[in-house]
Amino acid sequence: MNEPDFTAWSREVAGRMETTLANLLTPSRVAPARLHDAMRYSTLGGGKRVRAMLAFAAGEVSNADPERLQVAAAAVEIIHAYSLIHDDLPCMDDDVLRRGKPTCHVEFDEATALLAGDALQSLAFQLLAEYRLADDPREQLKMIELFARACGSRGMAGGQAIDLDAVGKSLTLPELEHMHILKTGALIRASVLFGAHCGNGLTPAQLEHLDRYGKFVGLAFQVVDDVLDEEGSSVTLGKTAGKDKEGGKPTYTSLMGLARAKQFAQELLADAHAELKGFEGRAARLGQLADFIVHRDR
């Protein structure tokens, strides 16, 4: 892959996301100020913006309008931010460090963190309904439905529930995979499909390939997360390292060993690339992004 080109592109997307999110989030001076502060604190100034990059890269396949893509990508990043705030709460993972900063409930307080997450979820749906994201408004309603399902009890929130229930238990590999397909995978797949739907002219078969790409990349993302959690330090990760193992959570590394987990990530990467074959040059960015997700070091 053309490293300098990809690095420049990913910086551009991250920069564009930061500006867009800063504009879409309510200013801190507006009451209730503490709530708006907490929402901005947890959404701005950090993160790899992988989900936004996936939406933008998928948008290249469908030739989507960048103005639409940035709203769709912002909605996904806002949902991601809300999920991290709630995931870090004492009754969930009870984590104090996120992206190298104190977590929301540590910086503010538990109640504010709870409400900031709640309000961020509402904001994401507000944006998806407020801005024009598709030529046909019926199509846009379908996108909102798809996204809401990805967030809900049979998507991200369901995955978190299964994850919590798994603490101290031994999951089988298929059970672990199912959990991650919901917990992280649902939003990653939705990011890819969002980007694709912001444009036009993709056939159902092509959308199916992109969805499978999203599924493989989502799983690879989680496998690599587990590998980094096993190998990394809190300094490079920006979050508490070794936390999952310590908390008795089943991980890919605990279930299949470090070496096999690394190999599995490579297999998923190959599967992801295979789904992109029919798109030729238009999917180059999605291919680079899959490489980035598997080869990242934090």
Added chain:
Amino acid sequence: MNEPDFTAWSREVAGRMETTLANLLTPSRVAPARLHDAMRYSTLGGGKRVRAMLAFAAGEVSNADPERLQVAAAAVEIIHAYSLIHDDLPCMDDDVLRRGKPTCHVEFDEATALLAGDALQSLAFQLLAEYRLADDPREQLKMIELFARACGSRGMAGGQAIDLDAVGKSLTLPELEHMHILKTGALIRASVLFGAHCGNGLTPAQLEHLDRYGKFVGLAFQVVDDVLDEEGSSVTLGKTAGKDKEGGKPTYTSLMGLARAKQFAQELLADAHAELKGFEGRAARLGQLADFIVHRDR
């Protein structure tokens, strides 16, 4: 008002809501079962269904299709259920009793209650995008936007944040009013507007009257809540009585005294009725509902 007629109607709406919600919520047997159980536990089998009644009554003004109304009303009741679950959490009001039953985090656990609330919010938006609620899909997108704003940081969640911040402080009457217009009022207004938008042919001026009706009724609802909290017992209320006063929360009764608060509720009721004048018979149900909200004993 024609009491037997209104009672029969309100029972019919409540019955229809119960069936609709039972069908729209994912069955408990579907994994993650505990999460789906918690969602059903907190949404079904209780509550006055005031918000659903407001949507149905406003739908009579715009001659809306009952099939549409029941989905819109279900979405509002689902959001209401989510807000109660999160409001009862230890980091918020820390309440153990709701609708005469243990609160969600007491019956299940904190993490499950948090996720059940989160997933209910997603579900509400899923339903609003999935079912046809307006002839013009553009209109439906506007309804979703309006609703998301009512739920967010400048609506319900914002009101909860101001409420928390007010514990132990002395608010002025306008500050207290502003807090309630967001905390309870936003969703009540949205219920009325939702019902109205499910039908057709209302002018902007008519919608404006209905919105003001919603605002007066929403405030009256809260004033009466404070009066009942001051006068009532936990047995009739089905929740912990005297909780707000004890928790140092400013209330209408603490700010203006019990007698003046009762009088204020009557004034708001008259204001609500005044907004309905131009609609004649079509708004009869909204008028009865306002009476019910102010004269209820629990």
